[in-house]
Amino acid sequence: EPEVTQTPSHQVTQMGQEVILRCVPISNHLYFYWYRQILGQKVEFLVSFYNNEISEKSEIFDDQFSVERPDGSNFTLKIRSTKLEDSAMYFCASSAVRSGETQYFGPGTRLLVL
Amino acid sequence: KQEVTQIPAALSVPEGENLVLNCSFTDSAIYNLQWFRQDPGKGLTSLLLIQSSQREQTSGRLNASLDKSSGRSTLYIAASQPGDSATYLCAVAGGTYKYIFGTGTRLKVLA
Numbered sequence: 001e002p003e004v005t006q007t008p009s010h011q012v013t014q015m016g017q018e019v020i021l022r023c024v025p026i027s028n029h030l031y032f033y034w035y036r037q038i039l040g041q042k043v044e045f046l047v048s049f050y051n052n053e054i055s056e057k058s059e060i061f062d063d064q065f066s067v068e069r070p071d072g073s074n075f076t077l078k079i080r081s082t083k084l085e086d087s088a089m090y091f092c093a094s095s096a097v098r099s100g101e102t103q104y105f106g107p108g109t110r111l112l113v114l
Numbered sequence: 115k116q117e118v119t120q121i122p123a124a125l126s127v128p129e130g131e132n133l134v135l136n137c138s139f140t141d142s143a144i145y146n147l148q149w150f151r152q153d154p155g156k157g158l159t160s161l162l163l164i165q166s167s168q169r170e171q172t173s174g175r176l177n178a179s180l181d182k183s184s185g186r187s188t189l190y191i192a193a194s195q196p197g198d199s200a201t202y203l204c205a206v207a208g209g210t211y212k213y214i215f216g217t218g219t220r221l222k223v224l225a
Contacts, residue, residue, distance in 0.1 A: 033212065043158070043203065043215040056210050091158065093213075102148060103213060107157040 002026045004106035006092050012112045013082055021077045021109045023092030032075045033093040033103060034067065036060070043091065049075065082113045116141045116208050120216035127194055128224050135189040135219045137204030142182045145211065149178050149189050150203040152218070158203065162189070194223045 005024045013019050025032050034046040048055040049067050066078045075094075079086055089110050093103040117140045127133055137147070146165050150158040162171045162178040164187065170179040177190040191198060201220045205213040 031211070035213070035215075042217045043205070043213075045212040045214070048210075048212055056212060089157075095211075102146065102160065102163045103207075105150075105158045105160070110155075 002104075004092055004094055004104050006090075006106040006109050008109060009107065010110045010112075012114065015084060015113055016081050019079050019082055019111065021079075021090050021092075021111070023075045023077070023094075023106055024073055025075055025092065025094030026096075026104055027073070029094035029096050029104075031055075031095045031097070031103075032067075032069070033095075034077045035091045035093065035105075036088040037091065037108075038085075038088045046077070046090075079111075082111075084113050087111060087113045116144075116206060116214045118204060118206055118214050118216035120202075120204055120219050122219060123217065124220040124222075126222045126224065129194060129196060131194050131223075132190070132192050133194055133221075135191070135202050135204075135221070137187040137189070137216055139185045139187075139206050139214075141208060142185050143208060144182065145207045147178075147180055147187050147204065147206045148213070149176075149187075150205065152201045152203055154201075161202075191221075194221075196223045196225045199223050 007022045032049040037043045047057045047061045064080045089108045091108045092106040095101045095103045121136045148163045149161040164180040175192040180187045201218040203218045204216040
């Protein structure tokens with residue numbers, strides 16, 4: 001069964017460093033999403049992406065964040081200058097269509113900012 | 115603005131009990147509702163997806179119902195087992211298709 005994959009599974013970085021989280025969505029999917037979950041808190045939407053542009057972003061998704069689909073298979077989330085409060089589990093998701101279709105979630109990348 | 119609430123926040127039951135987890139949402143204009151399971155420190159495992167036009171979905175010992183008009187969904191787990199211990203998350207997809215998640219119900223099934 002096709003699945004969404006994410007790399008790395010864990011990443012530790014120093015405050016102020018740039019990180020890139022990578023996702024490979026299911027191959028025929030067109031809609032891509034990033035969510036995050038701070039430890040002990042609920043899963044929060046960050047951004048949705050379609051046709052090489054952002055469809056929607058949350059208040060969390062400020063200028064420090066960016067997304068890209070660089071090569072037709074990967075979908076990346078970049079955090080330019082990490083802060084302590086960026087420590088969280090980041091989930092990528094994809095769906096084939098928008099309405100009524102489930103989003104398939106990847107296993108997540110646990111990011112720790114020291 | 116859509117808000118999703120799950121009650122109870124935590125639940126501890128002896129093995130074999132049937133149990134009900136509740137999810138409520140404030141905006142009934144949803145496309146679908148999905149129940150997930152999350153083990154500690156792990157990712158999200160999809161359990162059941164209910165489209166807005168459906169009333170319920172079943173998978174094995176799990177049954178999820180949806181009442182859009184009242185903004186409620188329930189997840190029924192029959193004959194609970196220790197392996198069911200996890201956090202159960204409810205998420206709704208509304209007008210802009212992103213999922214809004216509840217805070218979850220932390221379930222512990224005692225052997």
